Amino acid sequence: MPLWTIYHPVDAYTPADRQAMAAAITTLYPILPKFYVGVVFHAMTPDTLFIGGEPRDNFVRIAVDHIARQFSDDDRRGRWLTWANTTLQPFLGDRGFDWELHIDETPPNIWLIQGMRPPGPNSEDEKRWIEANRPLPLTGA
Amino acid sequence: MPLWTIYHPVDAYTPADRQAMAAAITTLYPILPKFYVGVVFHAMTPDTLFIGGEPRDNFVRIAVDHIARQFSDDDRRGRWLTWANTTLQPFLGDRGFDWELHIDETPPNIWLIQGMRPPGPNSEDEKRWIEANRPLPLTGA
Amino acid sequence: MPLWTIYHPVDAYTPADRQAMAAAITTLYPILPKFYVGVVFHAMTPDTLFIGGEPRDNFVRIAVDHIARQFSDDDRRGRWLTWANTTLQPFLGDRGFDWELHIDETPPNIWLIQGMRPPGPNSEDEKRWIEANRPLPLTGA
Numbered sequence: 001m002p003l004w005t006i007y008h009p010v011d012a013y014t015p016a017d018r019q020a021m022a023a024a025i026t027t028l029y030p031i032l033p034k035f036y037v038g039v040v041f042h043a044m045t046p047d048t049l050f051i052g053g054e055p056r057d058n059f060v061r062i063a064v065d066h067i068a069r070q071f072s073d074d075d076r077r078g079r080w081l082t083w084a085n086t087t088l089q090p091f092l093g094d095r096g097f098d099w100e101l102h103i104d105e106t107p108p109n110i111w112l113i114q115g116m117r118p119p120g121p122n123s124e125d126e127k128r129w130i131e132a133n134r135p136l137p138l139t140g141a
Numbered sequence: 142m143p144l145w146t147i148y149h150p151v152d153a154y155t156p157a158d159r160q161a162m163a164a165a166i167t168t169l170y171p172i173l174p175k176f177y178v179g180v181v182f183h184a185m186t187p188d189t190l191f192i193g194g195e196p197r198d199n200f201v202r203i204a205v206d207h208i209a210r211q212f213s214d215d216d217r218r219g220r221w222l223t224w225a226n227t228t229l230q231p232f233l234g235d236r237g238f239d240w241e242l243h244i245d246e247t248p249p250n251i252w253l254i255q256g257m258r259p260p261g262p263n264s265e266d267e268k269r270w271i272e273a274n275r276p277l278p279l280t281g282a
Numbered sequence: 283m284p285l286w287t288i289y290h291p292v293d294a295y296t297p298a299d300r301q302a303m304a305a306a307i308t309t310l311y312p313i314l315p316k317f318y319v320g321v322v323f324h325a326m327t328p329d330t331l332f333i334g335g336e337p338r339d340n341f342v343r344i345a346v347d348h349i350a351r352q353f354s355d356d357d358r359r360g361r362w363l364t365w366a367n368t369t370l371q372p373f374l375g376d377r378g379f380d381w382e383l384h385i386d387e388t389p390p391n392i393w394l395i396q397g398m399r400p401p402g403p404n405s406e407d408e409k410r411w412i413e414a415n416r417p418l419p420l421t422g423a
Contacts, residue, residue, distance in 0.1 A: 003345055007181050018330065019332065019337060036382075040289050040343065041331075048159065048181060049179075050181075052167055052274065053178065055160060061181065077251060092255075100179065100253070102144070102247055103247070104206065104247040106385070106386040110359060111384040112366070112367060112382070113381075114374075191321040191322075192319070194316065194319065194321075196297075202285065207392075218391060222399065233396075241394070242393070243347065243349050244393070
């Protein structure tokens with residue numbers, strides 16, 4: 001959690017841009033272990049990415065799965081989306097791209113990291129994973 | 142909404158085929174702005190697409206996220222699936238491909254288009270987006 | 283159901299490895315027709331796969347959609363995850379990869395296989411599909 005899948009025009013981003021974008025996305029989840037944040041980039045030629053039936057060479061389409069946490073109410077949801085928008089803007093609108101992003105929330109209890117079911121929200125184990133920035137044996141605390 | 146992800150054999154479709162297929166998919170959503178309909182194509186070699194554990198060079202696997210609308214009952218769901226099947230047949234069964242398609246419904250309230258949370262179903266703003274076929278500043282109507 | 287999407291380092295797996303991994307995944311669903319189990323592999327260069335904002339050349343990220351069945355309770359969920367972990371270990375931890383897997387459960391009633399809505403769980407039609415290992419005309423039984 002989360003997994004970000006980013007479909008972008010072939011020349012949209014350099015490798016350094018992609019790393020900067022992945023790092024920016026990671027900042028959106030300060031309460032989670034950093035290593036929970038996965039980002040994959042798919043470079044799409046215009047004849048493999050269509051919006052409204054038309055090939056597009058300046059569109060970025062982002063699909064996200066949230067696993068570890070769900071938004072508890074629409075105020076938080078709206079504030080987080082505003083924050084995400086501001087954070088991503090340098091990689092999207094500021095570069096002249098049109099874009100769309102949607103997020104799904106998937107069950108936190110069907111999830112494995114290196115064979116372990118990740119610790120519960122705000123548990124002692126989760127705090128240790130955050131501090132170490134890697135999965136550690138679970139104590140159940 | 143929606144996002145269609147299509148995994149297909151490498152030589153299954155020409156660029157013109159892909160555009161025709163994306164246009165056909167767009168017709169399945171007449172009540173939505175056309176630009177809501179995203180379609181991405183992934184050309185798969187047989188050693189990267191397996192069905193039942195076997196490599197396949199004649200299988201099309203389609204995964205869809207519906208965001209803006211959810212089916213309200215099984216009658217509508219069934220009729221729409223029949224319509225989708227008829228619409229897609231020229232690109233699937235008629236070409237001798239085996240295929241599978243599944244659709245997920247994701248939360249409409251965790252969704253951004255160019256920084257805006259899209260307008261509600263059948264709102265005045267949504268009608269303006271449909272007519273313009275692009276996102277416009279929201280009036281809240 | 284299910285659809286497994288596997289993001290892996292470019293040289294992680296040979297074609298034979300991928301087939302063995304897809305076959306191993308298929309064994310995790312003994313109550314389903316084998317042909318329900320789809321697996322797609324995406325080879326990712328380190329500058330297209332980021333974990334915690336860092337490029338990774340030894341990480342396997344797996345995203346799964348379950349369609350035909352949902353876990354009925356956490357005991358079964360936990361046992362199945364343990365089994366999946368054991369089954370996948372030769373392709374993941376045993377090869378020195380870090381990895382993460384998450385599963386979503388999507389609606390079984392928005393799903394088509396070659397134009398048909400697949401038969402219900404444990405129905406006579408499903409048994410015939412299992413035996414034939416291909417979709418057959420539905421009898422409604």
